[in-house]
Amino acid sequence: MHYFGNNIRILVNNLVVSYTDNGPEEAPVIIFLHGFPLNKTMWDKQLDALNENYRVIAYDIRGHGDSETGTDDFSIELFVADLLNLMNALRIDKASLCGLSMGGYIALNAIENHPERFDAVVLSDTNCIADPPKVKQKRQDTIESIKAFGVEKYVNDSIVNLFAPESFIAHKEVIRNVKEMIINTTEQSLSKTLLALSRRKATCSKLPEITIPVLFLVGEEDKITVPEASELMREKITNSTLHIISHAGHLSNMENPDEFNDRLKTFFETVYKKPELLQTAACISVFSQIRHRLNMLLTFSSI
Ligand code: MLT
Numbered sequence: 270m271h272y273f274g275n276n277i278r279i280l281v282n283n284l285v286v287s288y289t290d291n292g293p294e295e296a297p298v299i300i301f302l303h304g305f306p307l308n309k310t311m312w313d314k315q316l317d318a319l320n321e322n323y324r325v326i327a328y329d330i331r332g333h334g335d336s337e338t339g340t341d342d343f344s345i346e347l348f349v350a351d352l353l354n355l356m357n358a359l360r361i362d363k364a365s366l367c368g369l370s371m372g373g374y375i376a377l378n379a380i381e382n383h384p385e386r387f388d389a390v391v392l393s394d395t396n397c398i399a400d401p402p403k404v405k406q407k408r409q410d411t412i413e414s415i416k417a418f419g420v421e422k423y424v425n426d427s428i429v430n431l432f433a434p435e436s437f438i439a440h441k442e443v444i445r446n447v448k449e450m451i452i453n454t455t456e457q458s459l460s461k462t463l464l465a466l467s468r469r470k471a472t473c474s475k476l477p478e479i480t481i482p483v484l485f486l487v488g489e490e491d492k493i494t495v496p497e498a499s500e501l502m503r504e505k506i507t508n509s510t511l512h513i514i515s516h517a518g519h520l521s522n523m524e525n526p527d528e529f530n531d532r533l534k535t536f537f538e539t540v541y542k543k544p545e546l547l548q549t550a551a552c553i554s555v556f557s558q559i560r561h562r563l564n565m566l567l568t569f570s571s572i
Contacts, residue, residue, distance in 0.1 A: 271359075276335060282347075282354045287335035288328035290359070292320040297388065297541045298364040300352070301327040302372030304394070304520070305462055306454040307447065308334025315367070315522055318530040323537065326364075328355060330375070332458030334450075343465035348375045353383060365540065367391040367533065369522060370494060371462075374469055381475040389540040391533060393486040394519050396498045397473035400466065408467040412460045420459065424451045433490035433518035443523045476505035483509035484536040486529060488517030510536075 275289045289309055299319060301312040309327035316325045329336035330348055341347060352375060356364060365388045368376030373395025380387045400408065415423050428448060437444060483506050485499040496513055503511040512532050517524035 278335075279355070279358055281358055282339075282351050284331055284339045284351070285337045286328055286331070286351065286355060288326055288355070289316065290324070290326045291316060292322070292324040294324065296322060296324045297537070298324045298326060298361050299537065300356070300361075300364050300366050301325065302352070302366060302368035302375050303327070303330060303333065304370035304372055305466065306333060306459055307450045308453075310334070310446070311369070311450070311520070311523060312367075314526040315530060315533060318526075319533060319537070323541075326359070330371075332461060333454060338455065338458050338461070343461040345374050345378050345465060345469045348465075349379045349382070352379055353386065356386065362386070363388055365389040365391070365537065367393065368395065369393040370395050370519065371466065373494075374466075374472070377472045380479060380481065381472055384479070384481065387481055389482040389484075389537070391484045391486060391536065392499070392502070393529075394488055394491050394494045394499075394521055396494045397471060397476060397502055398498075399469055399471040405467045408463045412463050415456055415459055420452055420454070420456055423459065424448050427451065430492050431519045433488060433516060433524060435516060436518060436524045439516075440524060443520075447520065447523070473502070473505070476502060477507075479506050480508060482536070482540050484532065485509060485511040486514055486521060486532055487511070488519060488521035488524060489513045489515055490518045491521065493519045 271294060273290050276287050277290060278285050278287055280286075287309070301309070301315060303309055303311050308329050312327040316327060319325050331351055332338040332343065363386055366376040366379065368374070368391070370393070373392045376390050376392060377395070377397060380390050411423065428444065428451070431447065432440070432444065485503050487494065487496045487499040489496060499511055503509050514521040514525050514528050522529045
């Protein structure tokens with residue numbers, strides 16, 4: 270039985286994970302991986318734009334959104350294990366990934382180590398390097414500061430780096446939503462994730478081995494993972510392209526969703542070749558929705 274909808278709960282790797290799953294059942298699957306310390310709702314506009322032709326899944330990485338935190342120490346490897354376990358639990362053999370920043374670290378690690386499970390990847394506002402010593406120290410200071418002064422101060426300190434200056438005027442609601450996502454992340458999860466990020470290994474040396482199609486997207490004013498970092502990665506992967514998103518900083522998918530979505534659509538149309546497949550998927554979608562409604566009617570009429 271396959272459930273579609275928002276905020277579905279599933280046991281993955283001994284942990285309750287919350288995910289959203291929409292679109293035609295038989296269509297190509299795209300899994301979205303959010304940044305730190307956000308949650309799956311950061312992808313709402315992308316899911317809406319793609320769910321007619323693709324099965325789109327976004328989930329809360331452990332310790333974020335509505336997923337449980339668990340007792341294990343966090344690491345990118347553990348996040349990758351969660352991703353693969355989620356795919357197994359949902360009986361998805363192969364999917365494409367779209368990850369932003371921390372989501373990109375996870376996506377890159379996943380495709381480098383388990384290439385047979387993935388069709389294509391979108392790496393947005395991310396990097397392949399490990400944290401330099403200065404950044405490691407800054408993460409440690411942030412952990413101490415959150416302990417001493419709480420999450421609210423962290424929200425105000427971190428938000429300035431996430432957006433292009435113009436977004437603070439043009440996208441006030443997005444800013445409010447992102448603040449809420451951060452404030453709703455527990456102190457424990459923030460610290461555990463900061464530690465995982467500071468301990469992550471570089472993935473750059475394996476870039477030339479990637480053969481699946483890769484699309485790099487990055488906000489033109491991203492201060493955290495600068496466009497030059499994406500350009501350096503793109504140069505090392507033969508089957509890759511890069512597009513700079515205008516009027517956007519680090520959260521480019523939220524600051525300029527139209528441009529971001531156009532690029533996603535064009536990329537996945539090329540990956541999954543063409544309208545016939547997509548039209549078939551759309552027809553199957555209509556049939557499966559009718560079947561789903563009929564099942565519900567039958568269930569309710571038998572109560
Ligand atoms: C993110 O958006 O996921 C973070 O900026 C990643 C990081 O701090 O390295």
